[in-house]
Amino acid sequence: MxxxxxxxxxxxxxxxxxxxxxxxxxxxxxxxxxxxxxxxxxxxxxxxxxxxxxxxRWVMTCHNCGKLTIVAGRRCGICEWDLDIPVIVRLWTFFTGRxxxxxxxxxxxxxxxxxxxxxxxxxxxxxxxxxxxxxxxxxxxxxxxxxxxxxxxxxxxxxxxxxxxxxxxxxxxxxxxxxxxxxxxxxxxxxxxxxxRHTKEVPLARFDTIANAARIGESVLPLPQGEIGFNYLQLDQENLGYHRIIALGFSGSERMPLQRNALKEQIIRHLRKHAAGYTARGLTVRLRTDRLQIVPGQSYEVIEREGQVLLRSVASR
Ligand SMILES: [Zn+2]
Incomplete structure (x- = not known):
């Protein structure tokens, strides 16, 4: 709130x-x-x-000679006149002024x-x-x-x-x-x-749109419906508060996987194959697709925020 x-x-x-x-x-x-x-x-x-x-040092003006003298003893340092300082004050100046x-x-x-x-x-x-x-x-x-x-x-x-x-x-x-x-x-x-504090946003992918197509890196993905899909695996372990998004790729009239190394490929294949088993043991594995109606000539980005995937136009940030 x-x-x-x-x-x-x-x-x-x-x-x-x-x-x-x-x-x-x-x-x-x-x-x-x-x-x-x-x-x-x-x-x-x-x-x-x-x-x-x-x-x-503590100083005072002598009443006899009218000059400024250091209060060191009972007499004026210049004319030797008795300054007439009470004992208790002399003690005070002795201890605080040395x-x-x-x-x-x-x-x-x-x-x-x-x-x-x-x-x-x-x-x-x-x-x-x-x-x-x-x-x-x-x-x-x-x-x-x-x-x-x-x-x-x-x-x-x-x-x-x-x-x-x-x-x-x-x-x-x-x-x-x-x-x-x-x-x-x-x-x-x-x-x-x-x-x-602003919530942390993790960029997942970005693309530019042209008429009925999206340019993702070097490749072009045709979008005859004017709609792009972003595919990802969503992992949730509610008790541990573990949420993880694994980006898979885009889809339009065809699928276009994001580039990934062999290890990540293995992990993704394993997770998809054993999704039901993991889900039964508390780790929910879901294959999801988010769709967005695109406007040609714009830049878009896909981000992860608080375990949710968000597709948005970069210009409208
Ligand atoms: Zn004096």
Whole structure:
């Protein structure tokens, strides 16, 4: 039912949907790369600033000399005036404002980079396992885009929640909760992605029509009734959900088998000969012919979709 609704939506909205879907799809992919690269960027910036000797410190304006001084002790660094900072605040500035040692900084960098790589691998796995690089139709692409955006948001928020640094517990809990929401949104988007997926079509044969005849490859099949038949074997095993179509050939005023190798020929002959026996044991073997009234001067194709054979004009796709 969802599938039908989406098909209608896709047909009604058409080109507008296509543009929106492209925006979200490529936007989502770009965000994923960006989020994975954030740690690299941070480490690079920190490396440059640390190399130049830039440090993070608490500062205040001295009430005596009016200059900006680093809050390191109780006195102004310039005029030695007592800054009159309460003890508890001095303790706070001591623990939060001190510089970081080289070893701890390096360790922190490696952990951040490891986080970035982990997220990149997770993204690659999700994108490839959902076949996200080959969208089928604009609605499918749109939902894939939503999923990528949600995944990027998850990565960003999870990084904030887990990152090493001076950050309040409450802020981390908030980030973690939003990260969970993002991963939930991704799951919904992926579920919808599956529902809008176009069903797979397997091409079986194609032919062109001329007046009362069909050209199949190099040969011409006369069609005095203006009707072509496509012959095939249909195999069904209902319990296993096994459905298979084996194309045999075309028929008009005569039969024209499709080219096949000796092995396939053997299999087909065997299946036709023992069809009743197989059917009795649960594997239904049916020899079927689908007929289509043809219009001269057109191209047709025969495809298999969800275990069904479909003859259609290529132009009217
Ligand atoms: Zn001063």
């Amino acid at each position: 969802l599938r039908l609704l989406f098909q209608n939506l896709e047909q009604t909205l058409g080109p507008a949907l296509s543009q929106v879907s492209l925006f979200f799809y490529y936007g989502g992919l770009t965000l994923l790369v960006f989020v994975a690269l954030v740690p690299v960027w941070r480490v690079w910036i920190e490396d440059v600033t640390a190399g130049m000797g830039i440090e993070r 510089g970081e040692g080289t070893v701890t900084r390096r360790l922190r960098w490696w952990i951040h980079l490891l986080g970035g790589v982990t997220f990149l691998l997770l993204s690659i796995w999700i994108v490839t396992s959902t076949e996200g690089l080959t969208p089928e139709g604009s609605l499918h692409r749109l939902f894939l885009g939503f999923a990528f955006v949600a995944l990027a948001m998850f990565g960003w928020l999870a990084g904030r929640a887990l990152r090493i640094g001076q950050q309040g517990v409450l802020a981390r809990v908030g980030d973690a909760a939003m990260a969970l929401t993002a991963i939930g949104a991704m799951a919904v988007a992926l579920f919808l992605t599956d529902a809008v």
